[in-house]
């Protein structure tokens with residue numbers, strides 16, 4: 326679902342709605358269909374329709390730009406790069422590391438956690454003298470969106486790609 330300005334209503338996570346919702350938006354005339362699934366038709370007693378794959382809202386919806394702390398947002402802020410050795414990590418291999426260890430009173434906040442690969446995390450352990458290359462910070466919504474745009478999307482319909490620039 327795109328906002329009236331042509332960009333997704335939400336980037337984090339991507340504004341994906343169910344087919345039932347998409348039909349509701351269509352029936353209520355709240356959004357315009359930009360693309361359809363060619364081979365997906367749904368029926369009710371009296372009518373049938375193809376299912377929309379991309380829609381744009383008729384009225385602009387204010388975006389929520391507050392950032393919640395989460396492990397995934399820390400990984401995203403760090404671009405899935407270990408903050409100790411600089412190696413790339415994946416969603417599967419990324420670990421969350423407390424710069425000031427929890428055992429030393431370290432908090433689970435954007436300012437005290439970084440992305441680490443398994444070996445660096447194990448190597449650091451409870452050593453508070455080993456510090457990341459960059460001081461961790463609380464990212465803005467737009468910084469996270471920029472990072473997210475650089476990563477691959479798992480898209481159920483190829484037409485979506487055109488709207489994710």
Ligand SMILES: [Zn+2]
Pocket residue numbers: 407408409410411412441442443444445446
């Ligand atoms: Zn590492």
